[in-house]
Amino acid sequence: MRTLRDLGDVNGKRVLVRVDFNVPLDDGAVADDMRIRAALPTIEELRRRGARLVLVSHLGRPKDREPSLSLAPVAARLGELIEAPVRVAPGVVGDDVSAAADELGPGDVLLLENVRYEPGETKNDPELADALASLADVYVDDAFGAAHRAHASTEGVAQRVPERVAGLLLEREVNTLMGVLENPARPLVSVLGGAKVSDKIGVIDRFRESADTILIGGAMCFPFLAAQGHSVGDSLCAADDVELARRILESGSSARASLELPVDLVIGDRFAEDATARELDGLDVPDGWMGLDIGPRTASLYGDVIAAAGTVFWNGPMGAFELAPFAGGTRAVAEAVAAAPGTTVVGGGDSAAALERFGLADSVTHLSTGGGATLELIEGKALPGVEALS
Ligand code: ADP
Ligand code: MG
Secondary structure, three states, X not given: OOEHHHOOOOOOOEEEXXXXXXXXXXOOEEOOOHHHHHHHHHHHHHHHOOOEEEEEOOOOOOOOOOHHHOOHHHHHHHXXXXXXXXXXXXXXXXXXXXXXXXXXXXXXXXXXXXXHHOOOOOOOOHHHHHHHHOOOOEEEEOOHHHOOOOOHHHHHHHHHOOOEEEOHHHHHHHHHHHHHHHXXXXXXXXXXXOOOHHHHHHHHHHXXXXXOEEEEOXXXXXXXXXXXXXXXXXXXXXXXXHHHXXXXXXXXXXXXXXXXXXXXXXXXXXXXXXXXXXXXXXXXXXXXXXXXXXXXXXXXXXXXXXXXXXEEEEEOOOOOOOOXXXXXHHHHHHHHHHHOOOEEEEOOHHHHHHHHHOOOHHHOOEEOOOOHHHHHHHHOOOOHHHHOOO
């Protein structure tokens, strides 16, 4: 993968940078700027080198040109962070946009409008890719969060600009995750949670072969517990997932990693902030109750394994952490990961949100900005956005 370091002189050149500014908005302002801050090293370096920057990103899933999904609030926040004006283009492509790009001086920054305002983006439409390529002397892809999609602003445009490299964020994301897979300090502990086994089956399979221990939490534990014969009450537990879990448990003896399941739970009478919650010192969830978090004994056991790890990869919350009564397990694991002396890598949108919520985002070695892209890379799939850079 060619990177920023492989680029020659970019002084005065138009550099199209695909960034991932798909951030949460609240009342017309950026609610969480983690993804914007993550792109700053590439943006700052290119500005220092005198490039004329044209940034392109998607935001949400507009069905039309919904003004509520304009990138204007993102431009305002980016401008504050780089302490320089960031202009928003009058669209994604077209004569007015080309004119705005032509007006850029060295170090200036133009942000194109939400690239998904163009229906051709997600179809990887050749005309849109041509139009984007016409704005660029050089293409830099720094949007790891979008690298698993073959879209016009990722795969299509890269094919059309001869000078194309990975930005600093994309480079760090790929190198860190490949390091976890290929050359981890051992023991390698993978902490996997979240909603569904089927979402993460490829990741579980990969870590079965490469990790030393897999710690399972979140709703994902119930299909495993059901496969072992426990009652799961009203817990989230799809029948298909029970079959997947059964297969994983049955193939256990041939796998490298041991797979650990919770030993206790926190259960609630419903999925709500004001639910009745209680600790269950066991694993059989009574009828009328749902398992919504790992219990304190599990959190403590998992914490010990994490503390002894050479490398930790964590994806997926340990419970319904958005609800205060069921956040304890995720908080305990987050604190254990933050305090662990080994290399710690966290991926997944909700896992990242949990770390941010607990104020621990800066206490891990690497907090991935990718959700789907992280999982696909771990599963061993090729990422079209990365492939197109070679
Ligand atoms: P990530 O985005 O980090 O990959 P997922 O999207 O797979 O994580 O899962 C996060 C979601 O799983 C959260 O919304 C959380 O509320 C939910 N979740 C975790 N544990 C439970 C549980 N025991 N019951 C219901 N939902 C749960
Ligand atoms: Mg999620």
